[in-house]
Amino acid sequence: MVQLLVRHAALLSAVTLVLTAALGMARGKHSKTIGDSGVSAQMLFLADPDHVVFMDKAENNPLSINGHPAWVARYQLSSGRKQAMDVRTNTFCAGGAPAGDGRYVTTGGTAALGYKSQDGGFALNIYDPSTNTWEQNRHGMQTNRWYSSVEPMADGSVIIVGGQNAGGYVSTQRTNEPSYEFYPSKGEPVHMGILARTVPVNLYPLTFLMSNGELFVQSGRQAILWNLDSASEKALPNIPDVPRPYPSSAGVAMMPMTPDNGYKQTILFCGGISLGRKAAWGALSGPAVSTTDKVASTSCQQIDPLGSGQWQASDALPEPRVMGMFVHLPDGTLFFGGGVKKGTAGYTASGKGPGKPVGQSLGDDPAYTVQIYSPRAPAGSRWKAYGSLLNPRLYHSSALLLPDGAILISGSNPNEDVTTAHWPTSYAVDKWYPPYYNMPRPSSDQLPTRLKYGGKSFTIDMARAIADMNIKSLDSAYVRIIRTGFSTHGVNWGQRSLQLKSQLSVDKRTLVVQGLPNNPNLFAPGPALIFLVVDGVPSMGVFAHIGPKGIPAAVANSMSKFASLNQVSAEADEPHVTSTGEGGGGEKDVSISKRCTKDMPDSELVQRDHVWEAVAANVTAAALSE
Numbered sequence: 182m183v184q185l186l187v188r189h190a191a192l193l194s195a196v197t198l199v200l201t202a203a204l205g206m207a208r209g210k211h212s213k214t215i216g217d218s219g220v221s222a223q224m225l226f227l228a229d230p231d232h233v234v235f236m237d238k239a240e241n242n243p244l245s246i247n248g249h250p251a252w253v254a255r256y257q258l259s260s261g262r263k264q265a266m267d268v269r270t271n272t273f274c275a276g277g278a279p280a281g282d283g284r285y286v287t288t289g290g291t292a293a294l295g296y297k298s299q300d301g302g303f304a305l306n307i308y309d310p311s312t313n314t315w316e317q318n319r320h321g322m323q324t325n326r327w328y329s330s331v332e333p334m335a336d337g338s339v340i341i342v343g344g345q346n347a348g349g350y351v352s353t354q355r356t357n358e359p360s361y362e363f364y365p366s367k368g369e370p371v372h373m374g375i376l377a378r379t380v381p382v383n384l385y386p387l388t389f390l391m392s393n394g395e396l397f398v399q400s401g402r403q404a405i406l407w408n409l410d411s412a413s414e415k416a417l418p419n420i421p422d423v424p425r426p427y428p429s430s431a432g433v434a435m436m437p438m439t440p441d442n443g444y445k446q447t448i449l450f451c452g453g454i455s456l457g458r459k460a461a462w463g464a465l466s467g468p469a470v471s472t473t474d475k476v477a478s479t480s481c482q483q484i485d486p487l488g489s490g491q492w493q494a495s496d497a498l499p500e501p502r503v504m505g506m507f508v509h510l511p512d513g514t515l516f517f518g519g520g521v522k523k524g525t526a527g528y529t530a531s532g533k534g535p536g537k538p539v540g541q542s543l544g545d546d547p548a549y550t551v552q553i554y555s556p557r558a559p560a561g562s563r564w565k566a567y568g569s570l571l572n573p574r575l576y577h578s579s580a581l582l583l584p585d586g587a588i589l590i591s592g593s594n595p596n597e598d599v600t601t602a603h604w605p606t607s608y609a610v611d612k613w614y615p616p617y618y619n620m621p622r623p624s625s626d627q628l629p630t631r632l633k634y635g636g637k638s639f640t641i642d643m644a645r646a647i648a649d650m651n652i653k654s655l656d657s658a659y660v661r662i663i664r665t666g667f668s669t670h671g672v673n674w675g676q677r678s679l680q681l682k683s684q685l686s687v688d689k690r691t692l693v694v695q696g697l698p699n700n701p702n703l704f705a706p707g708p709a710l711i712f713l714v715v716d717g718v719p720s721m722g723v724f725a726h727i728g729p730k731g732i733p734a735a736v737a738n739s740m741s742k743f744a745s746l747n748q749v750s751a752e753a754d755e756p757h758v759t760s761t762g763e764g765g766g767g768e769k770d771v772s773i774s775k776r777c778t779k780d781m782p783d784s785e786l787v788q789r790d791h792v793w794e795a796v797a798a799n800v801t802a803a804a805l806s807e
């Protein structure tokens with residue numbers, strides 16, 4: 182009997198192996214694992230042509246530095262080598278974006294959670310790719326922000342929007358931070374009503390700088406245009422179907438701007454999920470209803486905020502998706518991959534509770550198929566499946582365009598700390614290869630490494646550029662610039678794609694390419710990749726700087742305010758102790774001080790809190806459908 186059972190078990194495992202192999206063949210088409218990230222890739226950005234930086238929360242990662250696990254690592258694309266970096270504040274669900282001087286600003290995080298970490302709530306850490314160093318400002322923000330969004334501005338600064346002052350699954354009126362501030366600072370935080378009105382689905386609000394200098398903001402199901410000069414909003418219609426910010430976590434991107442469409446800025450939202458009613462989203466401790474058995478939305482809606490200002494349905498997603506990631510490809514299409522088909526972003530530390538987590542994950546059924554979105558294709562034919570991911574990319578994954586035109590995708594860790602249990606923490610660094618990847622490419626050696634607004638045109642000798650290609654017509658040749666941005670949680674701040682105006686000479690030997698349109702709102706200053714595209718096939722991307730090299734003096738002057746704050750002590754904070762009782766626990770429920778008190782009188786602090794709480798009380802009463 183025992184023998185029979187053993188044999189039976191052996192047969193079963195053989196069947197399982199065959200099945201896995203069959204599935205494995207389908208999975209990972211046009212994908213490959215190229216390395217190991219050392220820290221789980223919750224956040225990701227391109228530092229220079231050969232390095233990306235992975236950022237994570239403070240947890241038990243295998244890569245270590247100065248006697249503690251690292252949560253930031255610089256990864257060399259050509260060698261797979263990784264360098265642990267000693268960022269000391271807990272960058273748990275931080276925001277981030279490139280600034281106009283080419284440095285990357287990361288904002289906020291949450292309380293110290295051991296591993297020698299420090300409270301990251303007020304932190305503003307700046308990575309300088311030219312020196313490969315971090316400037317760490319533990320009190321770099323005036324406000325405590327977890328899940329803030331960051332948007333590059335036309336003057337080289339960044340705006341830091343929203344978030345909450347405590348860790349949790351969704352925001353509450355008590356923990357919400359409905360304001361924005363800037364780096365370098367332009368004064369005190371300014372209240373933004375939409376962020377107060379859209380609790381609880383308002384974290385990582387979806388922000389885009391528009392060509393007229395206004396900020397488009399989508400939060401909950403609401404949308405506005407925010408005038409930064411008058412600090413006032415213009416309401417736009419609610420987005421149909423489902424709320425889109427975290428933890429509904431739709432994929433979102435501004436579609437490519439082209440001379441043909443007058444650099445129109447259309448923003449596309451795909452997926453997300455409805456839990457039916459607002460109360461179902463629960464509170465800091467987690468959702469009030471089961472999430473993992475709920476199917477995500479396939480809804481795709483787009484808006485041209487400065488044009489019609491109306492929502493318009495685009496082709497629905499071929500399959501439901503939460504946390505799908507849009508990444509611009511140099512041929513004018515977009516990669517859409519990763520995420521899950523059921524549930525939401527987030528996790529439950531205890532693995533129990535009304536959310537019915539799978540393992541600890543509040544999302545389940547990962548999506549493997551990669552979809553390519555063609556914004557210019559006729560309605561009904563914009564999605565096309567192409568290949569698949571090798572590994573599941575659930576909560577806390579990230580994806581980025583690389584200079585070679587492939588997509589780097591990594592992360593996945595819907596867990597309180599590193600685990601091998603289902604769904605396990607992933608360190609696999611994978612690449613997905615788009616259709617053009619192995620084709621002969623135009624050369625990139627005539628592309629500039631610097632582009633100015635309204636600057637001089639430049640020329641490309643096309644015979645030289647296509648020497649390795651077999652091209653019949655050059656009529657489709659153009660140059661595109663892409664900001665790869667800062668990727669995390671299905672959003673990517675600063676990601677933009679803009680095609681430069683160009684014309685072939687009469688003899689078709691030279692492509693004359695105009696400089697950038699003279700409007701930094703279209704494409705804020707900072708780093709970008711430049712591609713020459715011929716017949717839909719891009720060259721390698723040239724790492725370039727857009728606009729003036731530094732932050733303008735007027736803005737930079739206020740940076741001196743931060744000079745005295747440019748420090749973190751070597752001391753770790755006491756780890757924040759949390760209760761992990763059953764039935765609870767979204768992410769860490771950690772309440773921390775609401776304001777950076779460093780140079781702010783107490784009286785003012787109290788006063789401002791009262792104003793904001795009064796506003797919050799008004800909106801709590803308003804009935805909101807999600």
Ligand SMILES: [Cu+2]
Pocket residue numbers: 273274577670
């Ligand atoms: Cu997160």
